[in-house]
Amino acid sequence: MSVLETVDVVVVGSGNAASCAALAAKEAGSAVLMVDAASVDDRGGNTAYAGGQMRVAFDGIDDLTRVIADLTDEEIRNTDFGVYSRADFFDDMARVTQYRCHPELVEYVIENSLETLVWLRSKGVRFEAAFGRQASKVDGKMKFWGGLPCIVWGGGAGLIEALHAKASKDGIRILYDTPAVGLLRDSRRITGITTLHKGEMREVRAKAVVLACGGFEANAEMRTRYLGINWDLAKVRGTRFNTGAGLRMALEAGARSYGHWSCAHASFWELNAPEYGDPVVKGAYQKLSYPFGVMVNANGDRFIDEGEDYQTLTYARFGREVLAQPGLFAWQVFDQRAIPMLRDTYRIRQVTKAQGATLEELASKMEGVNAGRFLDTIEAFNRAAPTSDAPLNASVKDGLATQGLALPKSNWARPVDRGPFEAFAVTAGITFTFGGLKITTKAEVEDDAGTPIPGLFTAGEMVGGLFYHNYPSGTGLTCGAVFGRTAGRSAAAFARSV
Ligand SMILES: Cc1cc2nc3c(=O)[nH]c(=O)nc-3n(C[C@H](O)[C@H](O)[C@H](O)COP(=O)(O)OP(=O)(O)OC[C@H]3O[C@@H](n4cnc5c(N)ncnc54)[C@H](O)[C@@H]3O)c2cc1C
Structure with a gap:
C-alpha cells in the first residue's frame, strides 16, 4: 500500500474533539494532519x-467574563449569572448518570472546563451569554439556571468555522473524503492509519494517532445490535458519518470497551424529519417544551412524567421512551397557558402539527391517536392538576404536581383546558451513543489490561465512561474540547518521545 503522508500526529475527524486535538498538538510543536x-x-x-x-x-x-467577551455593563448589572461550582457540575453528572460516571474522568473535565473555554476563546472561538435559551426574568432581573450561561456564537457551526480557520492559519491540513479504515501497528504500537483516499487504499504514517471520529449513532446495524429493538428506526439528529468506524478499529487493536454501550442520547424530534440531520433546519427539529404540556402515545395514554426535572436533565433520556411506544411516535399537547411560551423550534414550517378550538376537535386531528382515550386521559389529568394560575417558568421547578395519578406530572402541572389547543407529533432523534473506549486522564486509550496502547489517543463521543442512562445538556462539547485538547497534547508529547 502506498504512503499518502508521513506526519507526527494524524487526527481522525474534523469535529470539535478532532479540531481541539489538532490545534493542541500543533501548539505543542507537532506536524499535524486531519x-x-x-x-x-x-x-x-x-x-x-x-x-x-x-x-x-x-x-x-469574573470567571464568565474570561470566556464571554461582549457582556455590557448593563447586562452584567441586570443579570443574575449565579454560580455553578465544581461540586454542582459533579452532582449533576453523578445524579443523571445514576452515580455510574467515572469519577476521575468527570473530575478532570470539570477541573479543566473553564480553562478550556478560555483556551477556545484564544483560538478565535467567540462566546456569548445564552440569554434566549437559559435565562428567564425573575423579580425584574434575568436569571440564569443550570450551569449553561455560555454558548458559542453561531452555534456548533460557528465553533467549527472558528476552529478550522485557526487550523488553516496554523498550517494544519485537512483531507476530506478520506475515511480512516484501519490502524497501522508495529507490535503493540500504533504507527498510523489506512485510509481510502480518492478510491485508493493509502497509508498515513504517524508517530501518534488521535481518533476523534464519533460514536455509532449513524449506523443502523450497530444501533440495533447494541441499543436494541427499534433503534434502527430512530432518526439521526446529526452527521451521517459517525458509523462507529473509529470504535471498531480501536477495538480490533485491543482497546478496552467501556461505558454504557446499550444506551444513547436521544430526544424528541419532529416525526417526519429526514433520516439524517438537515444542515439547514439543524436542531430546530427538536421539541423541548414538553414540561409545559402533556404527552400522549397512539393509545391516548401519557407515558412520561413531563415535569420530572429540568428539561436540560430529562430531554436526553426521554427520546428512547418514544421508541417503546406503539408506532414509535407521540404527540405533545399544549393549551393557551403554554402556547405563548413554546420555543421557536415549534414555529418552523417543518412541523407535524394539529390544532383545535376544543379538545374534541384537536383529538380528531391528532393522526394515529385513540381520540376517546386521549380525551379521558386529559380529563383525568385536569382533575389531578392544581388550579394555580402561577406563570410557567422553566428556570424554577415549581413543585406544582398532579395529585393521585399513577403517572404523576411532578412540576409545571396545570390543567390543559384553555383553547385553542395545539399538538405536535414527535419520534426519537438519536444524538450520540454513550459506549466508547476507556481512556486515562491523558486521553490515552487503554487496552483490556488497563495499560495505555502506545501511540493511540481518543476524545469526543468515542470516550466511554462519562454518560450512563442520561446526560446533562451542554456537556458533550465541553468533554470533547477538554479531552480533545488533552489528546492533542499527549499525542504531541508521545510523538516527541519516539
Ligand atoms: C442536533 C445536535 C445538537 C447538539 N447540541 C449540543 C449542544 O448544544 N451542546 C453540546 O455540548 N452538545 C451538543 N450536541 C452533541 C455534540 O454536538 C456532539 O456530541 C459533539 O459535537 C461530538 O463531537 P466529536 O468531535 O466527538 O464528533 P463529531 O463532531 O461528530 O465529529 C466526528 C467526525 O469524524 C468524522 N468521521 C467519522 N468516521 C470517520 C472515519 N472513519 N474516518 C474519518 N473521519 C470520520 C465525521 O465526518 C466527523 O467529522 C448536539 C448534537 C446534535 C446532533
Whole structure:
C-alpha cells in the first residue's frame, strides 16, 4: 500500500474533539494532519449541527467574563449569572448518570472546563451569554439556571468555522473524503492509519494517532445490535458519518470497551424529519417544551412524567421512551397557558402539527391517536392538576404536581383546558451513543489490561465512561474540547518521545 503522508500526529475527524486535538498538538510543536470521511461541505460532524451550549464550572461573573467577551455593563448589572461550582457540575453528572460516571474522568473535565473555554476563546472561538435559551426574568432581573450561561456564537457551526480557520492559519491540513479504515501497528504500537483516499487504499504514517471520529449513532446495524429493538428506526439528529468506524478499529487493536454501550442520547424530534440531520433546519427539529404540556402515545395514554426535572436533565433520556411506544411516535399537547411560551423550534414550517378550538376537535386531528382515550386521559389529568394560575417558568421547578395519578406530572402541572389547543407529533432523534473506549486522564486509550496502547489517543463521543442512562445538556462539547485538547497534547508529547 502506498504512503499518502508521513506526519507526527494524524487526527481522525474534523469535529470539535478532532479540531481541539489538532490545534493542541500543533501548539505543542507537532506536524499535524486531519482526515475526515465527509466532504468539505459536510465537515465538522455532529459539532456542526450542535446548538453550541457548553456547560462550565464557574464561581461568578469574573470567571464568565474570561470566556464571554461582549457582556455590557448593563447586562452584567441586570443579570443574575449565579454560580455553578465544581461540586454542582459533579452532582449533576453523578445524579443523571445514576452515580455510574467515572469519577476521575468527570473530575478532570470539570477541573479543566473553564480553562478550556478560555483556551477556545484564544483560538478565535467567540462566546456569548445564552440569554434566549437559559435565562428567564425573575423579580425584574434575568436569571440564569443550570450551569449553561455560555454558548458559542453561531452555534456548533460557528465553533467549527472558528476552529478550522485557526487550523488553516496554523498550517494544519485537512483531507476530506478520506475515511480512516484501519490502524497501522508495529507490535503493540500504533504507527498510523489506512485510509481510502480518492478510491485508493493509502497509508498515513504517524508517530501518534488521535481518533476523534464519533460514536455509532449513524449506523443502523450497530444501533440495533447494541441499543436494541427499534433503534434502527430512530432518526439521526446529526452527521451521517459517525458509523462507529473509529470504535471498531480501536477495538480490533485491543482497546478496552467501556461505558454504557446499550444506551444513547436521544430526544424528541419532529416525526417526519429526514433520516439524517438537515444542515439547514439543524436542531430546530427538536421539541423541548414538553414540561409545559402533556404527552400522549397512539393509545391516548401519557407515558412520561413531563415535569420530572429540568428539561436540560430529562430531554436526553426521554427520546428512547418514544421508541417503546406503539408506532414509535407521540404527540405533545399544549393549551393557551403554554402556547405563548413554546420555543421557536415549534414555529418552523417543518412541523407535524394539529390544532383545535376544543379538545374534541384537536383529538380528531391528532393522526394515529385513540381520540376517546386521549380525551379521558386529559380529563383525568385536569382533575389531578392544581388550579394555580402561577406563570410557567422553566428556570424554577415549581413543585406544582398532579395529585393521585399513577403517572404523576411532578412540576409545571396545570390543567390543559384553555383553547385553542395545539399538538405536535414527535419520534426519537438519536444524538450520540454513550459506549466508547476507556481512556486515562491523558486521553490515552487503554487496552483490556488497563495499560495505555502506545501511540493511540481518543476524545469526543468515542470516550466511554462519562454518560450512563442520561446526560446533562451542554456537556458533550465541553468533554470533547477538554479531552480533545488533552489528546492533542499527549499525542504531541508521545510523538516527541519516539
Ligand atoms: C442536533 C445536535 C445538537 C447538539 N447540541 C449540543 C449542544 O448544544 N451542546 C453540546 O455540548 N452538545 C451538543 N450536541 C452533541 C455534540 O454536538 C456532539 O456530541 C459533539 O459535537 C461530538 O463531537 P466529536 O468531535 O466527538 O464528533 P463529531 O463532531 O461528530 O465529529 C466526528 C467526525 O469524524 C468524522 N468521521 C467519522 N468516521 C470517520 C472515519 N472513519 N474516518 C474519518 N473521519 C470520520 C465525521 O465526518 C466527523 O467529522 C448536539 C448534537 C446534535 C446532533
